[in-house]
Amino acid sequence: MDRRETLKTLVVGSFASSFVLTGCNPDHMEPGAVSEEEVNLGKDLGVDLDAPGHGYGRTPAEQARDEMLFSQTFFNDHEMATIAVLADIIIPADEVSGSATDAKVPEFIEFIVKDMPYHQIPMRGGLMWLDHESNRRFDKVFKDLNEEQQIEIVDDIAYPDDVAPEYQAGARFFSNIRNLVTTGFYTTRIGIDDLGYVGNQPNAWDGIPEEVQKKHNKFYRDEYKDRFLKPEEREEIEDWSGYEL
Amino acid sequence: MAFQIKEQGKEYDVVIVGSGAGGGMAAKTLSDAGLKIALLEAGPDFDSTDPAQRTQLRWPWESPRRGAGSTRAFGDFDMAYGGWNIEDEPYTQKDGSNFRWFRSRMLGGRTNHWGRISLRFGPLDFKRKDYDGKGDNWPISYDDVAPYYDKVDQLIGVFGTKENMPNEPDGYFLPPPKPRLHELYVRDSVLKMGIPMIPSRLSMLTKKLDDRRGPCFFCSQCSRGCMVYADFSSAYSLIQPTMTDGNIEMYLNAMVREVITDENGRATGVSYINKEDMKEYVVKGKVVVLAASAASSARILLNSKSRAHPNGLANSSNHVGRYIHDSTGSGMMALIPELMDRQRYNEDGVGGMHLYTPWWGNDQKHDGFTRGYHIEYWGGMGMPAYGFGFGMENLSRLVPRENGDNRPGGYGKRLKEDVRRFYGSTLGFAGRGESIPQYDNYCEIDPNTVDSYGIPVLRFHYKWTNDEVMQAKHMVDTFEEIIHNMGGIVLGEKPGPERQYGLTKPGEIIHEVGTTRMGNDKNTSVLNKYCQAHDVDNLFVVDGGPFVSQADKNPTWTILALSWRTSDYIVDQLKKQNI
Ligand SMILES: Cc1cc2nc3c(=O)[nH]c(=O)nc-3n(C[C@H](O)[C@H](O)[C@H](O)COP(=O)(O)OP(=O)(O)OC[C@H]3O[C@@H](n4cnc5c(N)ncnc54)[C@H](O)[C@@H]3O)c2cc1C
Numbered sequence: 001m002d003r004r005e006t007l008k009t010l011v012v013g014s015f016a017s018s019f020v021l022t023g024c025n026p027d028h029m030e031p032g033a034v035s036e037e038e039v040n041l042g043k044d045l046g047v048d049l050d051a052p053g054h055g056y057g058r059t060p061a062e063q064a065r066d067e068m069l070f071s072q073t074f075f076n077d078h079e080m081a082t083i084a085v086l087a088d089i090i091i092p093a094d095e096v097s098g099s100a101t102d103a104k105v106p107e108f109i110e111f112i113v114k115d116m117p118y119h120q121i122p123m124r125g126g127l128m129w130l131d132h133e134s135n136r137r138f139d140k141v142f143k144d145l146n147e148e149q150q151i152e153i154v155d156d157i158a159y160p161d162d163v164a165p166e167y168q169a170g171a172r173f174f175s176n177i178r179n180l181v182t183t184g185f186y187t188t189r190i191g192i193d194d195l196g197y198v199g200n201q202p203n204a205w206d207g208i209p210e211e212v213q214k215k216h217n218k219f220y221r222d223e224y225k226d227r228f229l230k231p232e233e234r235e236e237i238e239d240w241s242g243y244e245l
Numbered sequence: 246m247a248f249q250i251k252e253q254g255k256e257y258d259v260v261i262v263g264s265g266a267g268g269g270m271a272a273k274t275l276s277d278a279g280l281k282i283a284l285l286e287a288g289p290d291f292d293s294t295d296p297a298q299r300t301q302l303r304w305p306w307e308s309p310r311r312g313a314g315s316t317r318a319f320g321d322f323d324m325a326y327g328g329w330n331i332e333d334e335p336y337t338q339k340d341g342s343n344f345r346w347f348r349s350r351m352l353g354g355r356t357n358h359w360g361r362i363s364l365r366f367g368p369l370d371f372k373r374k375d376y377d378g379k380g381d382n383w384p385i386s387y388d389d390v391a392p393y394y395d396k397v398d399q400l401i402g403v404f405g406t407k408e409n410m411p412n413e414p415d416g417y418f419l420p421p422p423k424p425r426l427h428e429l430y431v432r433d434s435v436l437k438m439g440i441p442m443i444p445s446r447l448s449m450l451t452k453k454l455d456d457r458r459g460p461c462f463f464c465s466q467c468s469r470g471c472m473v474y475a476d477f478s479s480a481y482s483l484i485q486p487t488m489t490d491g492n493i494e495m496y497l498n499a500m501v502r503e504v505i506t507d508e509n510g511r512a513t514g515v516s517y518i519n520k521e522d523m524k525e526y527v528v529k530g531k532v533v534v535l536a537a538s539a540a541s542s543a544r545i546l547l548n549s550k551s552r553a554h555p556n557g558l559a560n561s562s563n564h565v566g567r568y569i570h571d572s573t574g575s576g577m578m579a580l581i582p583e584l585m586d587r588q589r590y591n592e593d594g595v596g597g598m599h600l601y602t603p604w605w606g607n608d609q610k611h612d613g614f615t616r617g618y619h620i621e622y623w624g625g626m627g628m629p630a631y632g633f634g635f636g637m638e639n640l641s642r643l644v645p646r647e648n649g650d651n652r653p654g655g656y657g658k659r660l661k662e663d664v665r666r667f668y669g670s671t672l673g674f675a676g677r678g679e680s681i682p683q684y685d686n687y688c689e690i691d692p693n694t695v696d697s698y699g700i701p702v703l704r705f706h707y708k709w710t711n712d713e714v715m716q717a718k719h720m721v722d723t724f725e726e727i728i729h730n731m732g733g734i735v736l737g738e739k740p741g742p743e744r745q746y747g748l749t750k751p752g753e754i755i756h757e758v759g760t761t762r763m764g765n766d767k768n769t770s771v772l773n774k775y776c777q778a779h780d781v782d783n784l785f786v787v788d789g790g791p792f793v794s795q796a797d798k799n800p801t802w803t804i805l806a807l808s809w810r811t812s813d814y815i816v817d818q819l820k821k822q823n824i
Contacts, residue, residue, distance in 0.1 A: 046306035052297035056307040059289075059326060062316050066309065090656045097661075111309045112631075159654040160638055175638065178656065182634030186664060187305035187312070192629060194661070195668055196589035200302060200628050202462035205594050207423030212588050218429040224444070227406050229420040229451045234460040238419055238452045240399055245407075245415055 126173025260530030265354025268536030269479030274812035288350030293470035313631035344705035353480025364798035367412030467596025510553035613715030624672025676720035758789030
C-alpha cells in the first residue's frame with residue numbers, strides 16, 4: 001500500500017505530528033517493531049532499518065526517533081511532485097551523472113524536513129509561493145507548466161544578486177531548496193561518484209601523488225623526507241630501544 | 246517508603262568515578278598494581294567493533310539525514326553519546342554567562358571522539374606566572390611530569406617529529422604521515438612569515454605498539470571510533486584490555502551523586518543512581534578517585550555536603566569550582582583558487598591535520614595579551630555529508646568561469662560544474678589558545694534546579710578578559726595574512742571587535758579544566774601536588790580539575806600523565822598504609 005495514499009487525508013495530522021516531533025524527549029524513547037513499509041522507505045534512502053543499530057550505529061533512543069520519523073508523512077503528493085520537478089531542474093542528468101530524482105533526492109527532502117522541523121514552513125510555504133506565481137502568470141500550478149514556463153519563473157528567483165523585490169520570497173525559497181537538493185544529491189553513491197571522492201576505505205597513505213606535486217609545484221622538504229612514515233613499515237611493532245629524547 | 250539507598254556489602258580498594266581519559270588511566274594503573282576496583286560510569290557500554298554501534302566506514306547515505314547533527318552535536322557518525330545539551334541533565338547560567346558544556350555519556354567518555362591532538366605542556370607552561378605575573382604557577386614542574394609523558398607516549402602511541410623547539414617538548418614519536426596538498430600550500434605561506442609549521446602530534450598508531458591495536462588504515466574517521474583500535478580511546482586502549490585481569494568491576498549507567506564520608510570526614514565510597522531502575526545505591530571503597538571530567542567532579546564534591554563538610558567535600562578553601570577555564574578559539578576559512586579543479590585521489594589520511602603550527606611568539610611582545618595559541622588546519626577532498634554544497638552561490642561569485650561568468654546562484658549543469666570545480670579548494674584555520682584562569686570564573690550548585698536523577702545541577706559564571714579577546718584578534722589577523730600570502734581568498738567576513746574577533750564562547754573548545762586546582766597552599770587550592778584533596782587524604786581527582794593553567798595545548802595528554810602519576814602515588818601510599 002502506498003504510504004501517501006493512507007496518509008493523504010491526514011495533512012492536518014502531519015502538521016500536528018511535527019509539533020509532537022519537537023516536543024518529545026528522544027532520550028526516553030524505546031525502539032519498537034519496524035513495519036515493512038518503514039523498512040522500504042528506509043531502503044529508498046539507503047538506510048537499513050532491519051540491521052542492528054539501523055545499520056549506522058544508532059542508540060536505542062535514536063532508533064526510536066528514526067522510526068517515529070519514518071512513520072510520518074509531511075509533504076502531500078502534489079508537493080512531492082513539485083519537489084521532484086524542481087529537484088531535476090536544479091540537478092539534471094548530464095554527461096557525468098544522473099539527476100536528483102535518480103538519486104532519490106525528493107525522498108531525502110521528505111525525511112529531512114521531519115528531522116529538522118524548521119525547514120517545514122519555509123518549504124511548504126515556498127512551494128505555495130511557486131504555485132501562486134505560476135497561477136498568476138500562466139493560470140496553472142508549477143508542475144503542470146511546460147519547461148519554458150518553469151524556467152522563466154526559476155530564472156527570476158535563482159540568482160540572489162539580481163532579484164526583483166516582488167520575487168524576494170521566492171528567491172529565498174529557491175536558495176533553500178537548492179541547498180537541500182545539492183546536499184541530498186552529493187551525499188548519495190551517484191553524487192559521490194560524480195564528485196570523484198575515492199576515500200572511505202582502508203588504504204596506506206603515502207603522500208601526494210608525484211604528478212600532483214609537480215603540477216602544483218609543492219614538494220616535501222628534504223629535512224623531513226626520511227622521517228615520514230614508510231607505509232611498508234606499518235605492520236612492524238615499534239621498537240623504542242635506542243630512541244633518545 | 247519504598248525508596249531506600251541500597252548498600253553493597255563489598256568494599257573495594259578503589260572506587261573510580263568516570264571512564265574517560267583520567268578514569269581509564271587510573272583504572273589501568275591501579276589494576277596493574279593488583280588493586281580491586283569499582284569503576285562507575287554514567288553512560289552505557291561502548292565497543293567500536295559492535296555492528297550495532299559502529300559508524301566507521303559508513304557512507305553518508307546510510308544515515309537518512311546524511312550524517313547531520315540532529316541527535317549528535319557533531320553529526321550522526323560522531324562517537325559521542327551526549328553533546329552540548331542532554332535532556333536529562335540540564336545546567337544553568339549566572340549573570341548573563343553563556344558557558345557551553347559538552348558531555349559524552351558512554352564508556353570512554355569524550356575520548357571516543359576527541360581530536361587526538363596530543364601535546365605535552367612545556368617547562369614554561371607550568372610556570373607562567375613567573376613569566377607574565379598573571380594567574381598562578383603550578384606546584385610541580387615539567388620535570389615532575391616528563392617521566393609520565395614518556396610512559397603515556399609508549400603505552401598509547403603518538404606520532405610526531407623531534408623538533409627541539411623551546412617549550413614544545415619532544416616525545417616518543419611514531420613516524421608521522423606525509424602532509425596533504427592544501428597543507429603544503431599553508432606551509433609555504435607561513436614559513437615565509439617566519440611562523441613554524443611541523444608534523445602534527447596525534448595519538449594514532451601509524452605503526453603498531455603491540456598485536457592488539459592498529460595500525461591506522463587512513464580513513465580520517467577517528468572521531469567515529471576505530472574498529473582496529475588504531476587511535477586512543479580510554480574504552481579500547483585502556484579499559485577493555487585491562488578488564489581481562491579481573492580486578493575491575495564495572496558499573497555502567499551509574500550516575501554518581503556524591504561521595505559518602507564517615508564521621509571523621511574520610512571518604513568511604515560513593516552513592517549513585519542506577520539509570521536502569523532509578524534507584525540509589527552505595528559502593529564502598531578505601532580510596533575514592535574522581536574522574537568524571539573537571540566540571541562533573543566539582544559538582545559531585547559540591548553536592549557531597551555533610552556535617553563535617555558543610556560546603557561540600559574537600560572545599561574548606563571554597564575553591565571547588567573556581568578557576569574553571571577553557572581554551573580560547575577563533576577561526577577563518579579560505580578558498581585557494583589554485584586548488585580548484587583538482588585531480589582526484591584519496592587524501593583522507595588520519596583523522597586530523599598532518600601539519601600544525603605550535604606557538605611561535607613566546608619571546609615577542611604582543612598587543613594586549615601575554616599567552617600563546619597554536620594553529621590547527623583542516624581542508625581537502627573530504628567525504629560529503631549533510632551541508633555539503635550549501636551556499637554554492639557564495640563561492641561562484643569569487644572565481645569566474647573561463648567565459649568570465651561569475652553570476653552567483655543558478656541551477657542545472659552549471660551548478661553541477663561549480664560543485665566539481667570548487668570541491669577540495671577550501672580550507673580552514675583554528676587558533677587554540679591559553680586563557681588566564683580567573684577566580685571569578687566558576688561553577689557552583691544551582692540550588693533551584695535538579696536533573697532527572699534528583700541531583701542538583703551546575704550553574705556557570707564565566708567572562709573572558711581582555712587578554713583572551715586580544716589574543717583572538719591576533720589569531721584572525723594572522724590567518725588573514727597567511728591566506729593572502731598563499732593567494733587565497735578569505736571566506737565570510739573577518740570578525741571585528743563587535744564579535745570579539747570571533748572568540749568562541751567559554752566551554753566551546755571543550756577543554757574546561759581547573760575546577761579543583763592543585764597547590765601547596767590549602768587556602769587557595771583544593772588538591773595537593775599529587776591530586777590528593779587537602780581536606781580528605783583518601784580522595785583524589787584525576788581529570789582536568791587539578792590544572793592550575795592549561796597552556797595553549799590540548800589537555801588530554803597531561804590528564805593522562807597526571808592520572809598515572811597520581812595512581813602511582815595511591816599505590817605507594819596504600820603500601821605505606823598512609824591512607
Ligand atoms: C570534539 C572534541 C574534540 C576534542 N579534541 C581534543 C584533542 O584533540 N586533544 C585533547 O587533548 N583534548 C581534546 N578534547 C578534550 C578531551 O576529550 C577531554 O580533555 C578528555 O576527554 C577529558 O577526559 P576526562 O577523563 O576528564 O573526562 P571525559 O572524557 O569527559 O570522561 C568523563 C566520564 O565520566 C562520566 N561521568 C560524568 N559524571 C559522572 C557521574 N556523576 N557519575 C558517573 N560517571 C560520570 C562521563 O559519562 C564520562 O564518561 C576534545 C573534546 C571534544 C568533545
